[in-house]
Amino acid sequence: MENKADLKVNIGGIELKNPVMTASGTFGYASEFENLIDLNRLGAIIVKGLSLKPSMGNPPPRIVETPRGMLNAIGLENVGFTSFVEEKLPFLKELSTPIIINIYGKDIQEYAELASRINDIKEIAGIEVNISCPNVKAGGAAFGTDPEAACKVVKAVRDNTGKPLMVKLTPNVTDITLIARSVEDAGADSISLINTITGIAIDIETRRPKLANITGGLSGPAIKPIALRMVWQVVQKVKIPVIGVGGIMTAEDALEFLIAGAAAVQVGTANLINPHATIDIIEGIEAFLIKRNIPRIQDIIGTLQTNSYHEEHEGTRRLMN
Numbered sequence: 387m388e389n390k391a392d393l394k395v396n397i398g399g400i401e402l403k404n405p406v407m408t409a410s411g412t413f414g415y416a417s418e419f420e421n422l423i424d425l426n427r428l429g430a431i432i433v434k435g436l437s438l439k440p441s442m443g444n445p446p447p448r449i450v451e452t453p454r455g456m457l458n459a460i461g462l463e464n465v466g467f468t469s470f471v472e473e474k475l476p477f478l479k480e481l482s483t484p485i486i487i488n489i490y491g492k493d494i495q496e497y498a499e500l501a502s503r504i505n506d507i508k509e510i511a512g513i514e515v516n517i518s519c520p521n522v523k524a525g526g527a528a529f530g531t532d533p534e535a536a537c538k539v540v541k542a543v544r545d546n547t548g549k550p551l552m553v554k555l556t557p558n559v560t561d562i563t564l565i566a567r568s569v570e571d572a573g574a575d576s577i578s579l580i581n582t583i584t585g586i587a588i589d590i591e592t593r594r595p596k597l598a599n600i601t602g603g604l605s606g607p608a609i610k611p612i613a614l615r616m617v618w619q620v621v622q623k624v625k626i627p628v629i630g631v632g633g634i635m636t637a638e639d640a641l642e643f644l645i646a647g648a649a650a651v652q653v654g655t656a657n658l659i660n661p662h663a664t665i666d667i668i669e670g671i672e673a674f675l676i677k678r679n680i681p682r683i684q685d686i687i688g689t690l691q692t693n694s695y696h697e698e699h700e701g702t703r704r705l706m707n
């Protein structure tokens with residue numbers, strides 16, 4: 387086999403040269419990483435969550451390290467739509483990597499308005515609709531935890547753009563598959579999951595929460611098994627592509643998500659520890675496929691074997707009876 391594997395994937399109408407994207411909020415507006423990695427090697431770049439007006443986010447402290455992870459309560463600080471177009475877009479337009487804008491609104495009208503404005507920017511490949519931020523009071527998770535509200539917001543966005551829509555789900559629900567089906571019915575082209583898991587860290591000397599916001603969103607390796615479980619659950623319930631996010635630090639982590647059925651992955655917290663993480667992951671996935679003579683990434687997606695344990699167990703039980 388030649389020294390290359392076909393890593394191409396299509397996620398609901400967006401063609402990617404490989405399945406590795408940056409997770410929103412962990413990669414700024416990409417220019418921050420310009421001198422650290424070759425941005426044109428990425429599958430796609432998802433920029434920091436954008437709202438119509440600029441936002442300062444939450445007051446500090448808003449990040450705290452935890453075992454195998456971190457809590458953040460940034461609160462969706464961002465430059466706002468106008469500055470994004472004037473100051474950030476010119477750089478992004480020059481890249482050959484597809485650019486996806488992550489959006490959030492305080493109400494359905496704001497989501498719709500943002501979608502319609504982004505619809506006019508031809509260099510933008512798609513929109514990721516964040517209905518899952520745990521760190522803002524209005525909007526965000528308020529939409530992502532109720533199937534009906536999730537459906538309404540996605541419909542409003544769908545009505546205002548023809549661009550591919552990826553909808554990002556929160557894990558802070560009892561049954562994520564209900565929300566997944568609801569956004570699929572509302573017109574999502576793909577689903578990304580998971581956003582962060584709500585948590586708290588406490589300083590025992592001051593007896594105060596370590597974050598000014600009290601709660602924050604847990605990310606990093608600590609959440610990977612939960613993210614994997616939710617991706618596996620959702621891929622069985624929807625027909626549209628599912629994008630795996632949560633604790634991916636290495637190519638092996640990414641491969642776990644692909645085997646579970648994810649069509650692609652997003653890398654978040656890893657960027658803050660190792661700015662080269664995305665490239666290492668792309669190279670590691672390709673090396674894995676070449677070593678095992680697997681010509682295409684498609685040949686590994688959704689290949690999780692769940693029957694064998696059961697069958698083996700059944701066989702043993704029969705033998706013992």
Ligand SMILES: Cc1cc2nc3c(=O)[nH]c(=O)nc-3n(C[C@H](O)[C@H](O)[C@H](O)COP(=O)(O)O)c2cc1C
Binds near residue numbers: 410605606656
């Ligand atoms: C500092 C920080 C900022 C984030 N900002 C956003 C955001 O603006 N929009 C969004 O949808 N997700 C945001 N997220 C969530 C990540 O995109 C991702 O879903 C989550 O961190 C889990 O992936 P990870 O464990 O690889 O980091 C943020 C995460 C972190 C750590």
